[in-house]
Amino acid sequence: MRLQDILVGLQKSANSLQERTVEERIEALVAWARAWVTPQDPYRLETLRRLPASTGLSPEMIERGLDVAFESVEAHRLRDWWQREGGAPSSAQLSAHILSSNVFVAGLPPVIGSLLAGVPAFIRPPSDQPEFAEVLVRSWNERQLLGGSYLGWMGWPRDHQGKTQALLHAADRVFVFGGDETVHSIRQLGAADPDAGQVFGFGHRLSIGAIGREALPSVARWDSTFENLSRDALSWDGQGCLTPTWIFVEGDPQTAEELARTAATFLPRIAEELPPGRELDPAEGAARAAYLGQAGFEGFSSQGRGWAVASFAGVQLQPSPPARSLIFLPVDDLSVLPTLLTPLGDHLQGLLYVGDSARRDILEDSLSALGLSRAVPAGMLQRPPIDWNHDGVRILHSLL
Amino acid sequence: MTSSLSVSDQLHRRVQETITESTKSGGWDLADSLFDDLSRSLFEHQYSSCPPYRRFCDGRGITPFTLSRWEDIPAVPTEVFKSVDLFAFSADEAQIVFLTSGTRFGNRGRHLLRTDATYLASLAPGFDRFLLPEGSEKPLIYVLAPPVDVDPASSLSHMLQWAHDQRGAPRSRFFWTPEGPDLDECASALRAATSPVLLLSTARAIQALLETHDGAWVLPEGSVVMETGGPKTSGMKFDRRLFHDEVAARLGLPAFSVVSEYGMTELGSQGYSPSLLLHRGAAARESEVSLSADLHVFPPWCRVRALDPDDLTLLPEGKRGLLCFWDLSNVDSVLCVLTADEGIVTERGVHLLGRSSSASPRGCSLAVEEILGGSA
Numbered sequence: 001m002r003l004q005d006i007l008v009g010l011q012k013s014a015n016s017l018q019e020r021t022v023e024e025r026i027e028a029l030v031a032w033a034r035a036w037v038t039p040q041d042p043y044r045l046e047t048l049r050r051l052p053a054s055t056g057l058s059p060e061m062i063e064r065g066l067d068v069a070f071e072s073v074e075a076h077r078l079r080d081w082w083q084r085e086g087g088a089p090s091s092a093q094l095s096a097h098i099l100s101s102n103v104f105v106a107g108l109p110p111v112i113g114s115l116l117a118g119v120p121a122f123i124r125p126p127s128d129q130p131e132f133a134e135v136l137v138r139s140w141n142e143r144q145l146l147g148g149s150y151l152g153w154m155g156w157p158r159d160h161q162g163k164t165q166a167l168l169h170a171a172d173r174v175f176v177f178g179g180d181e182t183v184h185s186i187r188q189l190g191a192a193d194p195d196a197g198q199v200f201g202f203g204h205r206l207s208i209g210a211i212g213r214e215a216l217p218s219v220a221r222w223d224s225t226f227e228n229l230s231r232d233a234l235s236w237d238g239q240g241c242l243t244p245t246w247i248f249v250e251g252d253p254q255t256a257e258e259l260a261r262t263a264a265t266f267l268p269r270i271a272e273e274l275p276p277g278r279e280l281d282p283a284e285g286a287a288r289a290a291y292l293g294q295a296g297f298e299g300f301s302s303q304g305r306g307w308a309v310a311s312f313a314g315v316q317l318q319p320s321p322p323a324r325s326l327i328f329l330p331v332d333d334l335s336v337l338p339t340l341l342t343p344l345g346d347h348l349q350g351l352l353y354v355g356d357s358a359r360r361d362i363l364e365d366s367l368s369a370l371g372l373s374r375a376v377p378a379g380m381l382q383r384p385p386i387d388w389n390h391d392g393v394r395i396l397h398s399l400l
Numbered sequence: 401m402t403s404s405l406s407v408s409d410q411l412h413r414r415v416q417e418t419i420t421e422s423t424k425s426g427g428w429d430l431a432d433s434l435f436d437d438l439s440r441s442l443f444e445h446q447y448s449s450c451p452p453y454r455r456f457c458d459g460r461g462i463t464p465f466t467l468s469r470w471e472d473i474p475a476v477p478t479e480v481f482k483s484v485d486l487f488a489f490s491a492d493e494a495q496i497v498f499l500t501s502g503t504r505f506g507n508r509g510r511h512l513l514r515t516d517a518t519y520l521a522s523l524a525p526g527f528d529r530f531l532l533p534e535g536s537e538k539p540l541i542y543v544l545a546p547p548v549d550v551d552p553a554s555s556l557s558h559m560l561q562w563a564h565d566q567r568g569a570p571r572s573r574f575f576w577t578p579e580g581p582d583l584d585e586c587a588s589a590l591r592a593a594t595s596p597v598l599l600l601s602t603a604r605a606i607q608a609l610l611e612t613h614d615g616a617w618v619l620p621e622g623s624v625v626m627e628t629g630g631p632k633t634s635g636m637k638f639d640r641r642l643f644h645d646e647v648a649a650r651l652g653l654p655a656f657s658v659v660s661e662y663g664m665t666e667l668g669s670q671g672y673s674p675s676l677l678l679h680r681g682a683a684a685r686e687s688e689v690s691l692s693a694d695l696h697v698f699p700p701w702c703r704v705r706a707l708d709p710d711d712l713t714l715l716p717e718g719k720r721g722l723l724c725f726w727d728l729s730n731v732d733s734v735l736c737v738l739t740a741d742e743g744i745v746t747e748r749g750v751h752l753l754g755r756s757s758s759a760s761p762r763g764c765s766l767a768v769e770e771i772l773g774g775s776a
Binding site: 100102103106177178179202204205206239240241245279280281282283284285286287288289290293294296297299300301302303304305306317318319320344 | 452455456459460474476477478479480483484707708709710711712720721722738739740742755764767768769770
């Protein structure tokens with residue numbers, strides 16, 4: 001099928017989707033999501049079978065990703081979202097979703113938001129990872145939820161700009177996931193066409209963790225905290241923008257080292273629960289060994305198959321830590337973080353906090369200028385709700 | 401410090417005696433028990449006299465008292481030499497400071513030697529065994545690399561200077577100018593040579609020589625070329641076997657006369673491809689000789705293992721991994737060094753596979769270097 005035919009077909013279906021009530025759309029979305037978290041759902045099984053090869057993620061990781069993404073599609077949450085940001089019919093007939101690699105569900109919220117707003121959605125997956133988009137679209141259309149085929153997809157290489165231009169021209173809203181360069185190039189393409197849809201970009205970002213000094217006296221009772229920290233670090237093989245790059249510890253280097261040593265006793269088990277999808281190649285292994293070797297001289301480091309942990313005597317932001325690692329950095333006071341992280345610009349995404357929620361709120365406020373859009377306890381960072389607005393975009397509102 | 405110096409002196413003597421013993425009468429062997437014993441003694445010295453290394457080992461739960469086998473001695477990645485002082489003596493006692501050439505992060509690794517005696521004792525047997533035909537006269541040594549007075553911090557220059565001074569016939573010389581290799585002079589000298597030449601050079605300089613001077617030479621029979629440093633320093637795609645074939649063809653030499661050397665600032669010992677040695681052996685087949693370009697043989701006092709990139713555990717022979725060295729000639733630094741080079745260790749030697757530069761997939765996670773600059 002030609003791209004133009006798919007786009008026109010979706011545009012034509014917009015009226016029938018808009019005619020459905022919001023409650024009907026919510027009901028359909030929840031039913032769809034429930035099917036996706038049902039172990040024997042054929043589309044889920046197909047995804048689990050096909051994605052490991054192209055994404056390099058393990059089946060366990062993919063399964064967890066699906067569960068986290070679709071479990072948050074709950075009726076009450078969608079209703080709240082609609083009341084908060086929606087409430088009016090959308091003028092749009094088509095939304096476009098340009099997705100990036102590996103964290104394949106990252107682009108799901110705008111797709112859900114689009115259907116909730118009554119706007120058919122077209123998905124352009126990365127050309128080397130089309131599987132999830134294909135199965136996702138079929139899982140809606142073959143079920144004829146709300147009586148129509150409101151999702152479409154097609155993949156093409158990045159340099160086929162003619163197709164991208166056609167998509168931007170046809171869509172009323174465009175959601176782009178990718179590096180700053182990708183987002184910028186799509187914006188430029190859109191700017192060249194006065195009829196192109198409005199572009200909303202979701203660039204690459206990073207997250208952090210922080211442990212308040214008020215939490216340290218109870219560290220002996222922290223088993224679940226260490227497990228949660230480990231899950232946050234290992235999810236998506238460290239490739240998600242919600243992966244904590246560093247864990248800042250409000251204490252001295254010895255405290256950071258003690259936490260790292262304890263984490264080293266939890267990580268092997270969580271690494272089995274969330275195994276890596278592929279082996280490190282020698283260049284990655286060498287880079288990881290160099291990073292951990294350096295840490296071993298300054299603080300502590302340890303590693304195993306699919307996990308690594310380190311502490312340093314002070315703050316060290318470069319080079320980037322290896323994937324699937326927990327890196328503990330001591331700071332005298334967490335209030336230094338906004339200044340410390342200022343060089344990162346507005347690329348901060350999430351914060352996991354171990355300690356009092358009141359201090360978490362204060363830290364969240366002080367980091368919001370750096371882009372922070374989510375502050376949660378350990379274990380929740382990699383479980384964002386469907387209505388999480390980030391990168392300065394109010395997703396549902398933008399569709400109206 | 402006095403007692404640590406005397407321990408160091410004793411260890412230097414023991415290592416030098418071991419080198420002499422293991423190469424006596426054309427030998428090339430060191431019993432496991434002797435290697436184990438000496439590596440334990442070195443580890444104990446380095447652990448007790450190099451505080452940063454002691455801390456590193458303690459972090460890994462390995463001390464001289466808990467060490468069960470030499471393979472468990474904690475390996476230091478070469479990158480760490482750029483930021484940590486790894487020597488078991490006071491820095492002002494260093495006789496030589498070797499610096500790495502790597503400038504990827506703007507800083508260079510340091511390897512300090514309190515004395516060069518063991519370094520030289522380790523250097524000579526390999527050089528003689530793999531590069532000098534048995535019983536031959538001293539060759540004319542031409543060096544296409546800087547001499548020590550030009551680059552005193554280069555371990556390669558030290559090695560080449562030693563070869564020039566100690567193994568070269570009169571009229572041996574360096575071809576180097578303040579601007580770099582003197583390719584024209586070197587080409588003229590090679591064309592004019594009437595007795596066997598041993599050309600010592602980096603792979604890159606030889607490549608430049610061949611690129612800037614057309615045609616073919618016919619070097620005198622018995623001439624040998626030693627190249628070093630190909631893929632590691634240049635980052636280029638490097639097929640060593642093809643390179644050797646090209647060098648041999650252009651210089652009018654049989655393929656076995658082109659020998660590859662593998663060495664690094666952080667190690668006192670070197671490895672060589674054994675083509676010349678194999679050719680001398682009656683049992684050597686031509687195919688073996690030609691396959692040996694990527695095979696490197698290290699001296700008995702320098703053991704090599706491939707490690708699993710995922711968890712740095714030892715891999716069995718024949719498996720591809722990161723190369724790790726236990727080099728007894730590193731008396732006063734650290735004897736166990738982990739490189740970023742890939743290779744396969746077999747009974748016959750180490751197949752060097754170079755260094756890949758693949759980037760880890762990052763998904764939507766941002767590498768800090770993408771914002772702050774540096775190498776992502």
